[in-house]
Amino acid sequence: MKHKFIELINDYMSHLYDDALSAELDAAMNYSLSAGGKRIRPVLLLTTLEMCGEKAASGLSAAAAIEMIHTYSLIHDDLPAMDDDDYRRGKLTNHRVYGEATAILAGDGLLTDSFYHVMSDETLTAEVKVELVRIISRAAGSRGMVGGQMLDMAAEHRQLTRAEMEEVHLHKTGDLIRACFLCAGVIARLDDTAMAQLHDLGTKVGLLFQIKDDILDVEGSLEEMGKTAGSDAQNDKATYVTLLGLPAAKQAMTDVYHEAVELVSQLTENCTSMMELLDYIVARTK
Ligand code: GRG
Numbered sequence: 001m002k003h004k005f006i007e008l009i010n011d012y013m014s015h016l017y018d019d020a021l022s023a024e025l026d027a028a029m030n031y032s033l034s035a036g037g038k039r040i041r042p043v044l045l046l047t048t049l050e051m052c053g054e055k056a057a058s059g060l061s062a063a064a065a066i067e068m069i070h071t072y073s074l075i076h077d078d079l080p081a082m083d084d085d086d087y088r089r090g091k092l093t094n095h096r097v098y099g100e101a102t103a104i105l106a107g108d109g110l111l112t113d114s115f116y117h118v119m120s121d122e123t124l125t126a127e128v129k130v131e132l133v134r135i136i137s138r139a140a141g142s143r144g145m146v147g148g149q150m151l152d153m154a155a156e157h158r159q160l161t162r163a164e165m166e167e168v169h170l171h172k173t174g175d176l177i178r179a180c181f182l183c184a185g186v187i188a189r190l191d192d193t194a195m196a197q198l199h200d201l202g203t204k205v206g207l208l209f210q211i212k213d214d215i216l217d218v219e220g221s222l223e224e225m226g227k228t229a230g231s232d233a234q235n236d237k238a239t240y241v242t243l244l245g246l247p248a249a250k251q252a253m254t255d256v257y258h259e260a261v262e263l264v265s266q267l268t269e270n271c272t273s274m275m276e277l278l279d280y281i282v283a284r285t286k
Contacts, residue, residue, distance in 0.1 A: 001038045001280065005056060009042045010034075012060045013067065016117070028098040028106035032071050036089045040281070041066045041180050044205065047273050048184035048198065051264075061121035062132050062183040065114035066176060069140045072110035073176075075103050077149070111140070124187070131186045139179035143219070148172030160238035166207075170235065173213070174206025183206070197267050206261040208281055213255040214239035216286065257282050 013033060020026040042063035046056040078085040078093040079100060085093050095103035118124075118132050138144055148171025155168060181202030185195045218241045240249040260278050264271045 001040070001042075001284070003039075003043050003280075005043050005046045006039055009039050009046070009063060009067075010054070013064050016064060016068070018237065020053040024098070024102060025105055025109060028094060029071075029110055031097060032075050032094050032106065033068070033110075035091050036286075037067070037071065038284075039067065040209070041070055041177060044177065044277065045184050047181040048181050049188060051215055051268055051270055051274050052184060052188035052190060052194075054184075054188045056243070058123065058187050059184055061118050061124070062136070062187065062281050063180070065118045065132075065223075066180055066183070068110040068114040068117070068264055069136065069145075072107040072114075072246070073140075073145060074151075075110070079103060124177045128186055128189075132183050135179050135186065139175040142273055144171055144175035145173075148175065155238060160243070162243050165238040169210040170203070170206065173210045174203060177206035177209055178202030193219060195269070197263065201263040201267065203258060204256055204263060205278070205281070208253065208256045208260055208278070211240045211249060211256060212281055212284065214241050215240070215246070215249055215253065216284075253282065 006114075016033070017030055017120065019024040043061040046057045046068065049059045050056050074088060075085055075094040078088055079095055086096050087093060094106055115133050115137065118136070119129050121129065124132070129183045144151075148168055151164075152172055155164065160168070178199065179202070181198040182195065185198045190198065217239065225261065240252060244252060257278060261275065264274050264278070
């Protein structure tokens, strides 16, 4: 993804781990932090700030914290006890390079450090920092991403309804994405009405991201199998595509896209960058 904020984010994140207690642990954390993630969550947070008329740089610590949590979730998700994956983003997974025990600690380190990082930001007030940590920890924990992952695991051997599948997605992927919008709103000190609008927009964008992810997943496997869209090249995991079929999943994505566009235009006139991001999410190829 090419975006004006990527360099700012990557430069900032390259200094997160400068003073190692364990060089091996820092190497493992840095390996996954710099393994080529799209940085969509930090970009969403900084873009929301800009849309609210604030300096993007004021959101860097929260944006980095959310990317650290996202990175930890991927490291743990790839472990043998979970998805048991050897590759992510075209590179060996963390545990395949550093071993399982170090990969577990790298994930634990990233999660815990994320909160320390926000609380150590001297450019934000104590009140704002407490609210940021409250939002991020809620989104990441057992009522958010981790809870969603658990529901997903529990659903492995039975067919989910659309409502159940959406519930998994809303938490597993959506809560952390929505937190990007809410954190920006807190830093910009928005009132309750505007925060509620950001809450709705963040929920829609999380959904949009996930439907596109499900579509990419199946289009990727179809390509690999040398088949054409519409064939039965889907696994049995509950996704928008497996439950609705590819054409209806694409229609659902278009509907959610238009709802998100409508919410953005209700929020502000200063919305070009956010509209461009919505277009990117829908058009992305990875
Ligand atoms: C193990 C605690 C724990 C949680 C796992 C996020 C997650 C929950 C699992 C990862 C598997 C997965 C495909 C989740 C759906 C969310 C998602 C689409 C993640 C990938 O996000 P991108 O596309 O990744 O932003 P990059 O590589 O660009 O950073």
